[in-house]
Amino acid sequence: MNAAYRQLTIFQLLLTGHTVAKAQLAEKFGVSSRMIQRDLGQIRQFIADQQLFYQLRYHRQSGGYQLEATQAPISKQAILLLIKIALASRSLTKAEMSRTIDGLLQLISPADQAEIRPIIKNERFYYQPVHHGQPLLKTVWELSRFINQQQTIVITYQRQHREIVTRTILPEAIIFSEYYFYVVAYNAKYHSNLFYRVDRIRQLHTTNQTPITRTRAERFEDGEIRRLVHYMQPGKKITLRFKFWGIVEAALDRFPTATVIDRYPDEGAVLIEATAFDRGAQMWLLSQGAQVQVLAPTEFVTHLRTELQRMLARY
Structure with missing residues (x-):
């Protein structure tokens, strides 16, 4: 076993809440205590270089090293609520919902995970997504990046009665409402902000056409619109x-x-x-x-x- 793999294994133990002792690690890996001390030093340096929210500390009482968070960790109660909200939204495919739940559980200790899994087991088993069946995680992420870059894009969009249209838009915000994700985008052709359901976007890409520009005063305020729009029906x-x-x-x-x-x-x-x-x-x-x-x-x-x-x- 090389040093890099050994250090990764030690770091994984620390991340999952274990206390690691030099003598035990030296015996486990068949190396000297001095070598383990060097490994711990490398891990400490990696944490500092990457500006991670952890600190490696020696605890005399337990006789080993532990990884301590330098900022308040997310609680198991918050993770449970986030999972419950995600399941209630019905917005993701079963595969995406499963990956999302597993990812959220990885943010807490194995003991806390074991406590939460029975609570969500039944609801997770019977999870029924909405009928469009479209994966959304990648598309929502791409649209979010275009919003940050104020990038004009072209989308191929399936309208309500399955008509396929092409639209050149400037995406300005993503909003979730009543089971669906929507991208709010300025359409220069109609001189208006329009709502497009993300699951109906079949393709999207950047364009070499003249970009759509909006001044700061003209930009869409998603916080304001949430106070006024219901069922994603703008109107008057x-x-x-x-x-x-x-x-x-x-x-x-x-x-x-x-x-x-x-x-x-x-x-x-x-x-x-x-x-x-x-x-x-x-x-x-x-x-x-x-x-x-x-x-x-x-x-x-x-x-x-x-x-x-x-x-x-x-x-």
Whole structure:
């Protein structure tokens, strides 16, 4: 066994939470304690050179060396929540979800992994991804790099009714909503930011065409859009008011800009005002049935009334 392989083996033991003693390692590898001391020195130097968040320390009580994190490690509780959220999203193929879960588990100790695996076993076994079946990890990463580089790209895109189109776009943000990843991109042809579902992108590549440029003021603000867009339906920005008889927190969570501006204790209702894009807001409001009554703006109320009449006509 050469020195490099021996040092990698020792480093792996340290990374997985083991305490390593010079005498035991010397016996295991058939080398002198001085050679093991040199190996530990090389590992310590590697940690410093790579600026890793670890420190190799000798613990007199245990009689060996341990690797200590120099910043707060991620907790097993946080890893469990991240895995639960990932599984609930249903956004990745089974293979990608499996690799993602295994990667997250590797961030914690073997003992913590053993504690978490039974908790997620059933949910992991019955995991059912959404139906598009497209791997996303590579595409999301490539799009993220293009966003950082402000790089104009060409995509081959499958629209809702399987029509294939080619679009030249400037990707500006990636957003996850309601089971799907979307890239928000500026399309110069339409002079507008449009939403493209990442799983419907069949090909993407850079282009030698004149790049699309946007000033800092024109750039898309993904944090702002999350406050206003629902179901990834942009539409027209409106300030709406509606009486609500349901669980108030559910409405406030759905509309991050919402505030309760009046209460009707006798009716068990509240009056809510929120700024949102009309198309996504309409989808949620209609889903609430008789729990909601939209009062403003007038044009939006008229549109809702027409839509409700069309719905009733189907019954």
